[in-house]
Amino acid sequence: MRVETLSPVYGGYALARTERVGVLFVRFALPGETVEVRLGERKRDYGFAETVAVLSPSRHRVSPPCGVFGVCGGCQLQHASYPYQLEMKREVLREAFRRIAGRDVAPESAPPGEPFGYRHRAQFKTDGREIGFFAERSRRIVPVSHCPLMADAINRVLPAFLGLGRIAPVSEVHLSTDGVRVWAWFPGTPYGERLASHLADRAGKMLAGARFEDRGTGEERLTLALDGFAYSVSPRSFFQANWRMNLALLEKLLATLGSDGSGRLLDLYAGAGNFALPLSPRFREVVAVEGEPRGAGDLRRNLRENRIGNVLPVRSRVESYRPEGPFDVLLLDPPRSGLSDAALATVRGAAAGRIFYVSCNPSTLARDVRALSDRYDLSSLGMFDFFPNTHHIESLAVLSAR
Numbered sequence: 285m286r287v288e289t290l291s292p293v294y295g296g297y298a299l300a301r302t303e304r305v306g307v308l309f310v311r312f313a314l315p316g317e318t319v320e321v322r323l324g325e326r327k328r329d330y331g332f333a334e335t336v337a338v339l340s341p342s343r344h345r346v347s348p349p350c351g352v353f354g355v356c357g358g359c360q361l362q363h364a365s366y367p368y369q370l371e372m373k374r375e376v377l378r379e380a381f382r383r384i385a386g387r388d389v390a391p392e393s394a395p396p397g398e399p400f401g402y403r404h405r406a407q408f409k410t411d412g413r414e415i416g417f418f419a420e421r422s423r424r425i426v427p428v429s430h431c432p433l434m435a436d437a438i439n440r441v442l443p444a445f446l447g448l449g450r451i452a453p454v455s456e457v458h459l460s461t462d463g464v465r466v467w468a469w470f471p472g473t474p475y476g477e478r479l480a481s482h483l484a485d486r487a488g489k490m491l492a493g494a495r496f497e498d499r500g501t502g503e504e505r506l507t508l509a510l511d512g513f514a515y516s517v518s519p520r521s522f523f524q525a526n527w528r529m530n531l532a533l534l535e536k537l538l539a540t541l542g543s544d545g546s547g548r549l550l551d552l553y554a555g556a557g558n559f560a561l562p563l564s565p566r567f568r569e570v571v572a573v574e575g576e577p578r579g580a581g582d583l584r585r586n587l588r589e590n591r592i593g594n595v596l597p598v599r600s601r602v603e604s605y606r607p608e609g610p611f612d613v614l615l616l617d618p619p620r621s622g623l624s625d626a627a628l629a630t631v632r633g634a635a636a637g638r639i640f641y642v643s644c645n646p647s648t649l650a651r652d653v654r655a656l657s658d659r660y661d662l663s664s665l666g667m668f669d670f671f672p673n674t675h676h677i678e679s680l681a682v683l684s685a686r
Contacts, residue, residue, distance in 0.1 A: 286320050286339065289313045292372035294380070294646060296360025296675035297332075305331045312354060314342040314364055315372070344368035349400070350432050357420035358433070360675045366399040370669060373677045377667055380646035385654040385662075391679065392666040395532045399672040400432045404508075405460045405525040408442075412449015415442060415457065433673060437461040437490065444486035452479045460519050462506045463527075465492035467519040475499045495519050505582075510534075511562035513590050521556055521578045526670040533668050533680065534562055537615075537640060540664075540682060541566055547612030550634050552602045552627075556582035557595075559615055564595050567613075575601035602627045610635035615642070622648025628655055638663075639683040644670075646677055653681055660685055 289298035289310055297309035298317070305323065307330035313319045318340035321333035338345070348354070348362035361369050374391050381387045408415050414427035430439050438459050445468075448454040458469040468483070468491060475496040483494055484501075493502030495518070507516040508527055511534055517523045524530035537559070546568050551560045554572035556579050564570050572595055574580045580599040587595050598605065602618070603626035614636035616623070622645060623631065631639070639660060643649035653662055660683035670678040 285323065285333070286318065287333070289315050289317050289319065291315050291379075292376055294376045294675060294677070300333075307331075308333050310335060311360070312363060313338075314345055314368075317342050317345070342368075352426050352428060355419055356417050356426040356428065357422070358417045358431070359673045362673045366672060369399075369672060370394050370667075373669065373675075374667055377646045377665070377677055377679055380650045381653070381665065384647060384650035385657075387650075387653075387662060389662060389665050392664065394667040394669045395529075395536075397526070397529050397532070397669050397672060401435055402526045402528060402672065403431075403433045403438070404435050404463065404527050405458070405523065406431070406434060406438065408445070408457045408459060410445065410448060410454055410457060412454065413447055415445045435461050435463060437464060437466050441466045441487050441490045444483060444491065448479070448482070451482055452476050454479075458519060460506055460523075462508055465506075466490055467492055467503070467506050468494045469519040470494070470496050471520075472497060475501075493519065510558070511538075513561045513592075514586075515556065515558065515561060516586055516589065517556045517582050518578060521582050522576075523556065524558065524670065529668055529670045529678075530558070533642070533678070534559070536666065536668075536680065537563065538566070540640075541613065548610075550607055550609075550611040550614045550636065552605075552615065552630065553617045553619070554583060554597075555579045555617070557586045559617070560595050561586060561590060561592065563615070564592050568594065570595040571598060571607070571611075572596065573598045573600055573602060573605050575599065575604075602630050605630055607634040609633060610637075612637050614639045616640070617642040618648075620645045620648065623652045623655070628652070631656065632659065635685075637685050639681075641681040641683065643679050643681065644676060646679065649679060649681060653683065656683060 287300040289300050291299045293299050298313040300308040310333050312335040319335045320337040322336050324332040344365045346365050353362045377391045409425050411425050416426045416428040419426050460467045480501050505516045549567040549570045551572040554574040560572040583597050611634045614634045663682040663684045666680045668678045
């Protein structure tokens with residue numbers, strides 16, 4: 285079927301409208317193109333399709349540099365020039381607020397980033413022979429020997445993880461890097477002498493440490509520079525994969541805060557202290573709340589090793605935490621699902637003058653901003669491209685109490 289595409293849609297799709305299907309979400313097409321598509325999943329009034337031929341290409345279309353683009357499920361936008369990717373994501377974010385929050389707000393332009401070589405962390409799948417990523421909507425592994433999104437250190441160590449099935453029942457490997465060396469985590473895999481020896485022989489000094497379900501070898505943590513602080517995490521803990529863009533987001537926060545060091549900050553979903561550490565000099569007191577045990581442990585250790593005395597770490601689920609407000613500033617960085625009703629109650633209980641809401645999901649961000657609109661006005665909305673060449677969008681909403 286031949287269609288003409290209209291606007292970008294979250295998920296890496298382009299929107300089309302047809303008499304036969306209704307609304308159609310088209311993969312591997314860009315807005316303003318004429319394409320031939322193959323119909324896929326269909327619902328009552330919309331469906332999905334995949335581009336099989338581009339009849340009238342967009343001027344923003346480029347040749348994907350990765351040989352498995354379109355097969356591997358990791359990227360959705362390599363066929364678009366990087367500046368146009370930013371334009372599309374900005375429009376998706378704006379449309380989410382228009383549709384869900386009832387606000388027509390133009391997001392600030394994203395700061396420029398590097399479209400390739402930016403990932404310091406990734407989850408690889410293995411069938412015991414090859415290593416790679418799952419195909420789109422499939423459990424089939426697409427082998428990769430070099431991923432253009434990965435930091436160079438990860439790509440250089442990848443061959444060491446081929447053929448692990450002869451040694452141990454490995455199905456997944458998480459790799460993290462500080463930019464020079466690599467740490468590996470094998471979820472569900474117990475320690476074995478043969479496996480550890482194999483990795484040491486194949487990876488050499490590039491592999492700084494390996495963690496298994498029951499024990500580990502080598503160094504336990506990697507450390508990244510965070511605005512003058514040493515940010516240390518275990519390979520099993522979450523940290524931002526695009527470290528350069530994480531620093532750009534931090535720079536924006538510091539510039540917008542303008543605190544004189546006398547106020548109070550509540551940091552919810554604090555993790556290992558990604559924001560609590562560098563923001564601590566701007567406040568008299570910081571309360572950092574994290575419920576995940578490893579993240580909470582990393583947070584306490586980072587505060588101790590950086591000799592930060594004005595941050596109070598609290599191990600608690602955000603939904604269960606009862607803030608002793610008021611706070612001057614509240615910082616949120618929730619998971620993709622956004623804020624539950626209980627978490628919204630925690631936010632309201634903080635009675636903060638300003639809220640800085642970091643989000644990885646435009647829809648749940650718009651929903652939560654609308655839920656808080658009885659007390660807070662949206663002051664600004666910005667976008668940060670943590671994951672170039674993918675459909676993911678990171679954004680920062682600043683809310684001010686009336």
